Amino acid sequence: MALQRLAMIGARGHTNYVLDALPRLPQVQVVGVSDGAADDSAAPLVQWCKSNGHEPAVFDDYRKMLDTVRADAVVVCGPFELHAQMSIDAIERGLHVFAEKPIALTLDDLARLRTAHNAHPQVHIAGMMGIRYDPGFFTAWKLIKQDAIGDVRLINARKSYKLGKRPAYYHDRATYGGTIPWVGSHAIDWAMWMCGHKLESIYATHSSEHNDSNGTMERAAQVQLGFCKGRSASISIDVFRPASAPSHGDDWIRIVGTTGVIEARNRSLTLINEANNGTQPVDAQSDRQVFVDFVDHIDGKRPALIDAAQTFALTEVCLLARDSADQGGQVIRIEEKRSLKYRQTDSSPL
Numbered sequence: 001m002a003l004q005r006l007a008m009i010g011a012r013g014h015t016n017y018v019l020d021a022l023p024r025l026p027q028v029q030v031v032g033v034s035d036g037a038a039d040d041s042a043a044p045l046v047q048w049c050k051s052n053g054h055e056p057a058v059f060d061d062y063r064k065m066l067d068t069v070r071a072d073a074v075v076v077c078g079p080f081e082l083h084a085q086m087s088i089d090a091i092e093r094g095l096h097v098f099a100e101k102p103i104a105l106t107l108d109d110l111a112r113l114r115t116a117h118n119a120h121p122q123v124h125i126a127g128m129m130g131i132r133y134d135p136g137f138f139t140a141w142k143l144i145k146q147d148a149i150g151d152v153r154l155i156n157a158r159k160s161y162k163l164g165k166r167p168a169y170y171h172d173r174a175t176y177g178g179t180i181p182w183v184g185s186h187a188i189d190w191a192m193w194m195c196g197h198k199l200e201s202i203y204a205t206h207s208s209e210h211n212d213s214n215g216t217m218e219r220a221a222q223v224q225l226g227f228c229k230g231r232s233a234s235i236s237i238d239v240f241r242p243a244s245a246p247s248h249g250d251d252w253i254r255i256v257g258t259t260g261v262i263e264a265r266n267r268s269l270t271l272i273n274e275a276n277n278g279t280q281p282v283d284a285q286s287d288r289q290v291f292v293d294f295v296d297h298i299d300g301k302r303p304a305l306i307d308a309a310q311t312f313a314l315t316e317v318c319l320l321a322r323d324s325a326d327q328g329g330q331v332i333r334i335e336e337k338r339s340l341k342y343r344q345t346d347s348s349p350l
Contacts, residue, residue, distance in 0.1 A: 003298045007071035009062045009086055010036025010078030011044045013100035014128045018075050021291035030054040032069035034062040036078025066093055081175050084109035091116040096124045098294050101185050102315050103127055105177040110315055117308055124298050125308035129189045130290040138286035140264040144194055149257030152195050155233035159187035160250040162241045171215025179218040181318040184237035189314050190253050191233035201226035202332045204321040223321045
């Protein structure tokens with residue numbers, strides 16, 4: 001069944017992924033918007049809808065909205081600690097879910113999500129890992145799939161943000177979730193996605209020192225991922241980007257393979273291999289957008305780059321990394337029963 005009727009919960013996080021895409025999706029109408037909480041008003045969504053030809057019903061209770069508007073899919077951008085329950089409520093109604101990351105703040109909530117999805121496997125779930133679709137990162141992934149650098153052996157990634165003035169919910173682990181799941185999830189996602197092999201171990205550290213009175217919010221972290229056959233990834237995460245920097249974020253990844261090296265940023269990359277000494281320009285392009293991809297998957301046009309299995313696996317890795325850091329850098333071994341692998345198969349097409 002084609003996606004035509006969309007509901008949206010809350011206005012925290014990357015609602016822009018949806019709003020930027022909707023003009024390209026004239027068949028999709030926003031039929032309902034709801035506050036995520038008393039301090040998470042849907043007013044910005046209502047205003048956008050009025051200015052862009054959508055006439056949604058407006059609610060202050062998202063469950064009432066889900067039971068009233070008969071949507072096909074739900075965008076979850078409410079309070080971070082409610083992502084899991086909001087997504088479960090949608091899944092249990094048979095609605096597809098496009099959710100802000102992290103989709104759960106605890107392993108218990110993640111287990112409940114998996115149980116709900118197992119009972120409704122027809123539901124498509126995707127986390128908002130929109131940076132995958134930026135031209136530099138998307139092209140890097142394509143080159144890896146095309147064997148431009150051989151077998152991936154080593155990855156270094158960096159995700160850095162400016163601190164700015166953060167709302168109060170960032171100050172408490174219970175409502176923020178931690179800097180590894182919030183900021184670091186992007187870079188952890190690139191590493192898992194581009195490596196494409198089974199994860200075996202996780203090690204992490206983090207610190208809330210010098211966090212400008214932002215409660216328990218961690219301002220710096222490091223995550224080390226160990227993959228099968230000695231492959232590894234090191235991810236640097238911080239909220240120390242200087243206020244004078246030209247952009248809010250600093251995103252970068254370096255992938256070392258047996259026959260070459262790629263370095264990528266949002267809109268550019270360099271490649272060194274047998275055919276390129278690193279000076280020849282590589283055209284960084286992406287013909288996909290994260291929410292359009294979500295809709296196309298549901299409509300049967302092509303499989304999405306992000307599915308429920310990857311969304312759950314990424315969330316679990318982030319939460320386990322946070323646990324490792326909380327435990328002073330304890331190494332967490334991934335048991336065989338876990339399926340924390342980003343497979344480069346037909347489910348992730350070029």
